[in-house]
Every structure is written in C-alpha cells, then in structure tokens.
Amino acid sequence: MAQLAKFTRSLLMTLSRRPTVTEIAISTREHHQRLCAIATRIAITCHKKICSACRWYENSSGYSSYARAHQTKAPILLGASLGFLGLFFKKNDEEKEPELVTSIKRSVLLIQRGEYKKAEQMLHLALRQAQTVENEQGVTYIYDLMANLAFEIGEYDKAQKLYTTVMQRLLMDGVPQDDLRIVTMSLKLAKILEHKGDYNNAENGYKYCLKILQEHIDQGTKDLDIMNISAMSLDWYAHLLLNMSRYTEAMRHMKSAYELCVRLNGEVHEQSVILLNDLGSISFTKGNLDDAVDYLTKAVVTGEKLAEMDDIASIHVNLGNVYIKKGLLDEAKKSCLKGWKLSKKTKNDESMGEAKLCLEEIKKLLTK
Incomplete structure (x- = not known):
C-alpha cells in the first residue's frame, strides 16, 4: 500500500x-x-x-x-472498463436501476462511435442518476469511463485527476x-x-x-x-x-x-x-x-x-532506410519502391511521403 x-x-x-x-x-x-x-x-x-x-x-x-x-474509435482499454462493469455493479443493479445502466451503455456506444461530446454529456447524466440513487459503485465506474474518455481525446490533466479519484475510491472501498x-x-x-x-x-x-x-x-x-x-x-x-x-x-x-x-x-x-x-x-x-x-x-x-x-508499407520503408545506412542502395530502392506502391494502393498519403523521401535520398546517393 x-x-x-x-x-x-x-x-x-x-x-x-x-x-x-x-x-x-x-x-x-x-x-x-x-x-x-x-x-x-x-x-x-x-x-x-x-x-x-x-x-x-x-x-x-x-x-x-x-x-x-484507426480501425476503431473505442478508447484504449475501454474493453477493460466494460469488463469491470460487473465488478462495480451488483447483479441486481440493472433490474433496480435500468435508467442508470442504460445511460452508461449509451455512453459507451457513443465513445465507440467517436461521438465524444455526446458521450461526455451522457456520462454526466449517468453520474447525476447514480448520485441521486446513491449508487457509489456506479459513481466510481462512471468516473472511470470519464477518465478513459479524457485519456482518449488527450485531456491528460482531467484524465489524471479522474483516475486518481477512482483509485482512491476503490482503495477506500477495500480493493487490494x-x-x-x-x-x-x-x-x-x-x-x-x-x-x-x-x-x-x-x-x-x-x-x-x-x-x-x-x-x-x-x-x-x-x-x-x-x-x-x-x-x-x-x-x-x-x-x-x-x-x-x-x-x-x-x-x-x-x-x-x-x-x-x-x-x-x-x-x-x-x-x-x-x-x-x-x-x-x-x-x-x-x-x-x-x-x-x-x-x-x-x-x-x-x-x-x-x-x-496498411502499415506494412511503412515497414518496407523502414527496411529501405536501414539498407541505405548499410550502403545497399539497390536493396534500399526495392524496399522503398515496394512501400510506395503499397501506400498508393491503400491511399496512405503519409506512407507515400515516407517512401518518396527514401527514394529521393537513394537518387541523391546514386548520382554522387
């Protein structure tokens, strides 16, 4: 402790x-x-x-x-928070407080969809509901979801304070x-x-x-x-x-x-x-x-x-850059060109830019 x-x-x-x-x-x-x-x-x-x-x-x-x-809008470890739902709530809470549980589930769905403003509003509604019925476990769980949301969107000060609050509440409740x-x-x-x-x-x-x-x-x-x-x-x-x-x-x-x-x-x-x-x-x-x-x-x-x-294109470019350092320019060109073709196929502009820089560097070295 x-x-x-x-x-x-x-x-x-x-x-x-x-x-x-x-x-x-x-x-x-x-x-x-x-x-x-x-x-x-x-x-x-x-x-x-x-x-x-x-x-x-x-x-x-x-x-x-x-x-x-980029394949999901769900925040990091949101799955963990969902998994903890049963640990924060008693088995009969969903039957006794269906509005609270519904609000929480809607909040989670909004977060998964990337609708963060709406999710935050729904979480505040759920928090008021939990406080009204004096469901302290529900309050703690909602604070945890709020922390995850703040963490996801880069509001680190807010997330830090919320996580600290949740941890303190859990420890005071006897959680090891x-x-x-x-x-x-x-x-x-x-x-x-x-x-x-x-x-x-x-x-x-x-x-x-x-x-x-x-x-x-x-x-x-x-x-x-x-x-x-x-x-x-x-x-x-x-x-x-x-x-x-x-x-x-x-x-x-x-x-x-x-x-x-x-x-x-x-x-x-x-x-x-x-x-x-x-x-x-x-x-x-x-x-x-x-x-x-x-x-x-x-x-x-x-x-x-x-x-x-999709990121396999960037790994090809990484390999190309290592080959440049080793002085193996033919191998470097093959890797960077492969990365450029793959990024073009997937319409990944960032990877294409990386591949282009790699190929330009190779061209400079070959013309020296």
Missing part, C-alpha cells in the same frame, strides 16, 4: 507540469529521424490517439489483444492494490506522465505495474487478462526507455513484449509485426544494422500475410 501511495502522491505533484521533449541523437541523424518518425506513427506512443498503430480490441473477457487504432483495476489505471497514469514529459515518475509507474503483473505470472497464472496487460505494459515501458535513450533496456523489454504477444496471438498477428518493427528500429538506433534487417525482414514477410495491415 505504501508503494502505491507514493506513486499516487507523485502523480498529484505533477498535475501542473508541462511536457518536455527528449531527442535521440545518433551519427546518421537524417536517416534515424526518418526511421523514428515512421516508427513513432506505427508505435504505441502517439500523442493524441495514444497508440497510432496499436490498440486493444475487446475479447470475450473484456480485455483485448492489439489492433490498429494488486487488483487488476488498480494496475490498469496505474498503467494509464504512467502513460499520461510520459506524455507530459515526467519520465522519472512514468518509469516508477511502469515498474510498479510490471512488478504486480509479474508476481501473478510467476505464480503460474493462466489469466489472459493479466498476460495481455503485461504485454502492453512491457511495450509501453520499452518505448519510454527508447525515448530516454536507454536502448539496451528498451530492447530487453521490447523482446519480452514480443515473446508474450506471440504466446498470446501467434507470429502472424498485426501486433507481433509491429513489435518486430520496433525491435528493428531499436536495433538500428543501437547501430546493429544486421539485426535491424533481420527484424524488419521478418516483419515484412509476416505482415504480408495480413491482408488488412
């Missing part, structure tokens, strides 16, 4: 902090920045959407595996600090701190979540919810370490995230491919170009088996 209290206090102290930027400097700066720009778009640290290429989509237990952000509801909110609070540039406290948050989750895994848990959240925690923490230029640690945690993702979803899965891309990007940053080629080649080969994976 003391560890969680310390983490919560550090969150409250950072509510007014402004974000800072940490830039990664390497010898081949132009190529690295281009590769990182692509990787950032298809990695889990996108500023406004929280994940630009990774998201959890709901499964039967209310949690998720990774999926593309290793409860999965507490861990998932701690994880999202750590992500908020990362977005705000408070890397030290963000790291404390990630470590706290991973410690609790690892304890469950070490005890031999078969709970897919715990393993899914653990995979995401490893992924997020790895990206924080990458932003802090701690590449060796980032690589270790990203490998763990990949291994767990493969264990949960198999190799031929979009998130497995994205994590391979991230492993390639970190390898490139560390100067391990052969490893970068291996990871990105595997990502390309596997990703091409997924018909609906």
Whole structure:
C-alpha cells in the first residue's frame, strides 16, 4: 500500500507540469529521424490517439489483444472498463436501476462511435442518476469511463485527476492494490506522465505495474487478462526507455513484449509485426544494422500475410532506410519502391511521403 501511495502522491505533484521533449541523437541523424518518425506513427506512443498503430480490441473477457487504432474509435482499454462493469455493479443493479445502466451503455456506444461530446454529456447524466440513487459503485465506474474518455481525446490533466479519484475510491472501498483495476489505471497514469514529459515518475509507474503483473505470472497464472496487460505494459515501458535513450533496456523489454504477444496471438498477428518493427528500429538506433534487417525482414514477410495491415508499407520503408545506412542502395530502392506502391494502393498519403523521401535520398546517393 505504501508503494502505491507514493506513486499516487507523485502523480498529484505533477498535475501542473508541462511536457518536455527528449531527442535521440545518433551519427546518421537524417536517416534515424526518418526511421523514428515512421516508427513513432506505427508505435504505441502517439500523442493524441495514444497508440497510432496499436490498440486493444475487446475479447470475450473484456480485455483485448492489439489492433490498429484507426480501425476503431473505442478508447484504449475501454474493453477493460466494460469488463469491470460487473465488478462495480451488483447483479441486481440493472433490474433496480435500468435508467442508470442504460445511460452508461449509451455512453459507451457513443465513445465507440467517436461521438465524444455526446458521450461526455451522457456520462454526466449517468453520474447525476447514480448520485441521486446513491449508487457509489456506479459513481466510481462512471468516473472511470470519464477518465478513459479524457485519456482518449488527450485531456491528460482531467484524465489524471479522474483516475486518481477512482483509485482512491476503490482503495477506500477495500480493493487490494494488486487488483487488476488498480494496475490498469496505474498503467494509464504512467502513460499520461510520459506524455507530459515526467519520465522519472512514468518509469516508477511502469515498474510498479510490471512488478504486480509479474508476481501473478510467476505464480503460474493462466489469466489472459493479466498476460495481455503485461504485454502492453512491457511495450509501453520499452518505448519510454527508447525515448530516454536507454536502448539496451528498451530492447530487453521490447523482446519480452514480443515473446508474450506471440504466446498470446501467434507470429502472424498485426501486433507481433509491429513489435518486430520496433525491435528493428531499436536495433538500428543501437547501430546493429544486421539485426535491424533481420527484424524488419521478418516483419515484412509476416505482415504480408495480413491482408488488412496498411502499415506494412511503412515497414518496407523502414527496411529501405536501414539498407541505405548499410550502403545497399539497390536493396534500399526495392524496399522503398515496394512501400510506395503499397501506400498508393491503400491511399496512405503519409506512407507515400515516407517512401518518396527514401527514394529521393537513394537518387541523391546514386548520382554522387
């Protein structure tokens, strides 16, 4: 409890902090920045959407595996909140308070549709209904949904305050600090701190979540919810370490995230491919170009088996940029041209721009 209290206090102290930027400097700066720009778009640290290429989509237990952000408007870990509905409400609440439950369900549907303003209005209505009937569990759950909504649309100060409130209410209600509801909110609070540039406290948050989750895994848990959240925690923490230029640690945690993702979803899965891309990007940053080629080649080969994976074009371009660094310009041209053709086919202007820059760089080098 003391560890969680310390983490919560550090969150409250950072509510007014402004974000800072940490830039990664390497010898081949132009190529690295281009590769990182692509990787950032298809990695889990996108500023406004929280994940630009990774998201959890709901499964039967209310949690998720990774999926593309632009394929769904549902906020990150909304599935988790839906899964917790039964934990916040008593079994007969839906019969006793049908208007409240209906309002909550409508709010969730509006969030899934991306109608955030209407969703917020509906949540405030649901909150008044819960307060009127003195349903404290309902109030807590609605605060959690409000926090998720604020998190989704980038209102991080609001989300931070709401998550802290929900955690305090749960702990006062006797919920243990290793409860999965507490861990998932701690994880999202750590992500908020990362977005705000408070890397030290963000790291404390990630470590706290991973410690609790690892304890469950070490005890031999078969709970897919715990393993899914653990995979995401490893992924997020790895990206924080990458932003802090701690590449060796980032690589270790990203490998763990990949291994767990493969264990949960198999190799031929979009998130497995994205994590391979991230492993390639970190390898490139560390100067391990052969490893970068291996990871990105595997990502390309596997990703091409997924018909609906639009971001495969960007991974081809990533591979092309690594080939440029290695001086293999013919291979680089093939990869970047493949990326350009795929992005044109899917009408992905951003990927087309990345491929065009890659091809222009190759042209300059060939004419020297």
